[in-house]
Amino acid sequence: MLLYTLYLIAITAEAMSGALVGMRRGMDRFGLCLVGTATALGGGTVRDVLLGNYPLTWISHSNYVFITIGAALLAATLAPWLRHLQGLFVAVDALGLIAFTIIGCNVGLKLGVSTPIVVLAGAITGVCGGMLRDLLCNEIPLVLRQDLYASIALAAGGLYLLLLHWGVTADTASVAVLVSGFATRMLAVRFHWQLKVYSSADAGGAH
Template structure:
């Protein structure tokens, strides 16, 4: 299944970004692994807990922990070279965002929930890992202040739901959503598109 392979790629890339973020905070190896795993599979964990879906993803598939842990350790070893792959990580992260969103939506629908819940769970699956990473590293989550990110997840979730409701073959729905969401995210990165910011200065 294409989503499974993309998911493995996605958690690997997210684990690398988590490990690099932990490195900027000068964490020890254990801390790096924890941040990497939380970044990679945190969104899915939150989704499963909220939906009461047991066992949660990594408990049912412990190989996910092995993959993300290995990605973290490799990142530590190859950290001097990681700066050369910054653009590659951005592209793969965009693909991972849409993949995670689709997986979240599909799983929620399979559990019998409606479109609103499915769309929310898709976004939670897509963006929560990065939020957990930044909170643990004591930073404002990037999803709240950088290029359009959560917006891409929202659009991808609803596009999938609309196409699914039209009765299209699932593979077509997946590919169309992947292509559209991926393209939107790349455009947001290239043109530095951002959601308008709220800047409040308290007045005496």
Template sequence: MLLHTLYLIAIVAEAMSGALMGMRRGMDRFGLCLIGTVTALGGGTVRDVLLGHYPLAWISHPDYVLITIMAAAIAAAGARWLRHLQNLFVSVDALGLIAFTIIGCDIASTLALSPLIVVLAGAITGVCGGMLRDLLCNEMPLVLRQDLYASIALGAAALYLALQHVGVAHGVATLVVLVSGFTVRMLAVRFRWQFKVFTAADTGGAH
């Protein structure tokens, strides 16, 4: 129940953030709804296609599509007001990243896959929606830049599997990973933790 609630909150926030980025790119209302839906549901879709897990989540639950379209439309209508909630969006995105990752791990675990693939499936669920959003908006995906994002999803997925492997109850493991993953992500945002960014100078391309 906790994960499902967080999932719903997260897809609403992701759909809104996608729509707001689409507005900055000058898209029409159809484009905003498309970007919002892709941002919110894209990670799970990529995961299910790669794993051959059918039907896709949003096909089994078409209400998810309606929720994301409505969220994107609301974001378009209230963009001027929503600009002042940037910190809230960052917090909800951090929770959503970890919730998506855990859900991805749970789904992959039901398919009797290796732990490595389960971890990757969790991370894909967490980050691929944002990657698709950035690509459609003609931007370098956030996860390929310096931000600690995909690495946090991978770490959360690995921790989740490790806790279950040593016999920690599912509910307890979920809470531990949610709290720790969210905390690390927010600390990374607050203190601007990041990986080294390579430039042309690092490859001898600058003279």
């Protein structure tokens, strides 16, 4: 129930944030709905396609599509006020990243795939929605250029499986990973923790 509630909050917030990015790129309302829905549901879709897990989540639960479309349209209406809540979106995105990761890991466990693939399933669920958003908006994906993001999802997935292996209940493990993963992501944003960023100079310069 905890993860389901967080999932609904996360897809709503992700759809709204995706719509706001689309507005900055001059998209119409259809474009905003498309980008918002891709941001919110894209990670789970990519995961399910790669794992052969059908029907896709948003097909078997079509209400998720209507939630994300509604959230995107709401963001377009409230855009002048939402711009002042950027910090809130960052926090909800961080929470969504970890919640999506745990949900993705659970899907992998249910399908009985190997441990590394379970962790990858979690990370894909967490980060691919944002990657699709950035690609649709013709930007280098955030996950490839700023702060620790995908690496936090991978670490969260690994920690979740480790706790389960140690006999911790799924609910307790979920809460522990949510707290630790969220704290790590917010610290990464606050102190700009990131992997080394390369430039053309590092590659010998472009000609």
